[in-house]
Amino acid sequence: MSAAGFARTPKPPYYAVIFSSRRNGEGEADYAAAAERMFGLVQTQPGFLGAESARDAGGFGITVAYFDSEENIRLWRNHAEHAVVRERGKREWYEHFEVRVAKVERAYNGPNS
Amino acid sequence: MSAAGFARTPKPPYYAVIFSSRRNGEGEADYAAAAERMFGLVQTQPGFLGAESARDAGGFGITVAYFDSEENIRLWRNHAEHAVVRERGKREWYEHFEVRVAKVERAYNGPNS
Numbered sequence A, B: 001m002s003a004a005g006f007a008r009t010p011k012p013p014y015y016a017v018i019f020s021s022r023r024n025g026e027g028e029a030d031y032a033a034a035a036e037r038m039f040g041l042v043q044t045q046p047g048f049l050g051a052e053s054a055r056d057a058g059g060f061g062i063t064v065a066y067f068d069s070e071e072n073i074r075l076w077r078n079h080a081e082h083a084v085v086r087e088r089g090k091r092e093w094y095e096h097f098e099v100r101v102a103k104v105e106r107a108y109n110g111p112n113s
Helices: A028-042 A070-078 A080-093 B028-042 B070-077 B080-093
Strands: A014-023 A048-055 A060-067 A094-110 B014-023 B048-055 B060-067 B094-110
Touching: A014 A070, A014 B014, A014 B094, A028 A048, A028 A080, A048 B060, A060 A070, A060 B048, A060 B060, A070 A080, A080 A094, A094 B014, B014 B070, B028 B048, B028 B080, B060 B070, B070 B080, B080 B094
Parallel strands: none
Antiparallel strands: A014 A060, A014 A094, A048 A060, A048 B048, A094 B094, B014 B060, B014 B094, B048 B060
């Protein structure tokens, strides 16, 4: 999803939407196209700070999207095209998912920043 | 890391340690053994609620560990064996990592809970 890998986030506080999911193995081409489209779209959203994503060979994946505020998370959640794709994901692509919205309070990195 | 995939977390609030990392491709056997050992060890820690982990074929991974409190996150951070392995990770296994500590405020799941 994010070719570069790491999100370049500002100093906390900010918000994280942690999306854990298991794919059902169906519709890979459609799923990949929709994921790419959503990744492009979210970057145009107010308050979007970055995203990180990894999916293992077994189909379990974690995507974390960072936003500056709860209000802008809600705006993205209510985005019309995003809502349509999300419903399609529930019907067609995910065996199960968990969404957790969290406030990032502190952050650090390594081995070299 | 977590064979089952999803963490069974309680109702918020609780805490998430979001660990994003890129492996350097070195020492895979040692790294895998240490990761398995740490995954076993963290489950014995006070306040540990669960963990989720995914790493893609390119070596970029996200692990999220859930705890009941900041205090228990600190206890795990200060655990002697964990500290030794963490330092080894910095020296030997990771090209880069980001750690973000966040308070989970709300959560939901789908398509069926």
